[in-house]
Amino acid sequence: MTECIETGWISSEGPFINRFENEFAVKVGRKYAIAVANGSLALDAAMMALDLEPGSEVIMPSFTIISCAAAIVRAGCVPVVVDADPLTWNMDANQIESRITPRTKAIMVVHIYGLPCDMDAVMAIAHKHGLRVIEDAAEAHGQVCAGQACGSFGDLSIFSFYPNKHVTTGEGGMILTDSVVLADKCRGLRNLCFMPERRFVHEALGWNMRMTNMQAALGVAQLERLDEFVQRKRNMGRLYTELLADVPGIQLPLAATGYAQNIYWVYGMVLDESLNFDAKEAMRRLSEAGVGTRPFFWPMHEQPVLRRMGWFAQTHCPVAERIARRGFYIPSGLALKEEQIRTVAKVVREVIR
Numbered sequence: 522m523t524e525c526i527e528t529g530w531i532s533s534e535g536p537f538i539n540r541f542e543n544e545f546a547v548k549v550g551r552k553y554a555i556a557v558a559n560g561s562l563a564l565d566a567a568m569m570a571l572d573l574e575p576g577s578e579v580i581m582p583s584f585t586i587i588s589c590a591a592a593i594v595r596a597g598c599v600p601v602v603v604d605a606d607p608l609t610w611n612m613d614a615n616q617i618e619s620r621i622t623p624r625t626k627a628i629m630v631v632h633i634y635g636l637p638c639d640m641d642a643v644m645a646i647a648h649k650h651g652l653r654v655i656e657d658a659a660e661a662h663g664q665v666c667a668g669q670a671c672g673s674f675g676d677l678s679i680f681s682f683y684p685n686k687h688v689t690t691g692e693g694g695m696i697l698t699d700s701v702v703l704a705d706k707c708r709g710l711r712n713l714c715f716m717p718e719r720r721f722v723h724e725a726l727g728w729n730m731r732m733t734n735m736q737a738a739l740g741v742a743q744l745e746r747l748d749e750f751v752q753r754k755r756n757m758g759r760l761y762t763e764l765l766a767d768v769p770g771i772q773l774p775l776a777a778t779g780y781a782q783n784i785y786w787v788y789g790m791v792l793d794e795s796l797n798f799d800a801k802e803a804m805r806r807l808s809e810a811g812v813g814t815r816p817f818f819w820p821m822h823e824q825p826v827l828r829r830m831g832w833f834a835q836t837h838c839p840v841a842e843r844i845a846r847r848g849f850y851i852p853s854g855l856a857l858k859e860e861q862i863r864t865v866a867k868v869v870r871e872v873i874r
C-alpha cells in the first residue's frame with residue numbers, strides 16, 4: 522500500500538489489480554478473475570453477463586443475503602427460492618428439481634457460513650436441465666468441495682472481500698470464470714462498458730465497479746495468508762464445538778459433510794424449539810453479558826421488498842423460516858484469542874441454561 526502511494530498508482534489502473542486477479546485465479550483454479558468494488562456488485566455483473574431473457578427464472582436459496590436476489594431482480598429475472606437443509610443450512614439440493622419450470626434458466630448457489638453446498642448434486646441437475654450456474658463463494662475463501670476449490674464451479678463464481686470475510690480488502694469483490702466471453706463482458710460491465718475502439722461511445726450500460734490499486738495491494742498480502750487464516754478459523758470452530766457440544770437445546774454447525782470440512786466463516790447456532798425463547802432474546806441476554814452476536818439471514822421469501830414485487834405469496838420454506846428466527850452467530854473474528862473464545866462459550870452456556 523505504501524508502494525501505491527509512493528508511486529502515485531492509487532486508482533484501478535495500478536499494477537496490483539492484475540497481480541491480485543492472477544494470483545486469485547490460480548488459487549481457485551480458474552482462467553479469469555475480475556476484481557470489483559464489492560461482492561454484491563460481483564453478483565450483479567455475473568447475472569448481467571449471463572444475458573438471460575427478461576422474465577427468466579433463477580433458482581436460489583431462500584436463506585442467503587439480499588445481494589443474491591437483488592442481482593437476479595436487477596437483471597430482469599425472477600428469483601425462485603429453495604428451502605435450506607436443516608443440518609447444513611445450505612440450499613437443499615434435493616428440492617431444486619421440483620422448482621424447475623420451462624422458464625428456469627440458471628441456478629445461483631451460495632455456500633453458507635463456511636460449509637459448501639453439495640456441488641456434485643447441483644452441477645448434475647444443472648447439466649441435466651441445461652441451466653447456467655453462478656456460484657456465490659463469498660463465505661468460502663480457501664474452502665474445497667469434494668476436492669475441488671469453491672469458486673471454481675459453474676459458469677461464474679464470485680467472492681467478497683468485506684472485512685468479515687477470510688480475505689479482505691476493506692471493500693472488494695472478485696468474479697471468476699473460465700469463459701473468455703463472460704470474462705470480457707464482466708470487464709466491460711465493471712468499467713462503464715467503455716469500448717476499446719472509441720472511448721465515450723457505448724453499446725451497453727455498465728457501472729463503475731472498479732477496485733483500487735491500494736485495495737488490490739492489500740488483497741495480494743491477504744491472499745498470501747489465506748491458508749493460515751482458514752486454519753485458524755477451523756481451530757476456532759473446533760474449540761467452540763468442543764466447549765459447547767454438551768449444552769442442551771442448541772444445534773451447532775456441522776463439522777463436516779460427506780464432501781467438505783467446515784471452515785466456520787461464522788460460528789452459528791440454532792435454538793431448539795423446546796427452548797421458550799428465540800434468537801432475539803438469546804442475543805439480548807448475551808449482549809447484556811458483554812458478548813456481541815449477529816442474527817442469521819432473513820429468508821428471501823419473507824423480504825417485504827420482494828413480496829411487494831408480487832413474488833412468494835404462496836412460498837413456504839419452513840427450515841429457513843425457523844433458523845432465521847432461532848439462529849444467530851457468536852464472535853469468531855481472526856483477532857479473537859483462545860481465552861476470549863472460552864469466555865464466550867462459558868457465557869453462551871450460562872445464557873442458554
Ligand SMILES: *Cc1c(COP(=O)(O)O)cnc(C)c1O
Pocket residue numbers: 559560561562585586588589631632657659660680681682683693694
Ligand atoms: C458478504 C456476502 C456478499 C456480499 O458481499 P459484499 O462485498 O458485502 O457486497 C454476497 N454473498 C454472500 C453469501 C455474502 O456473505
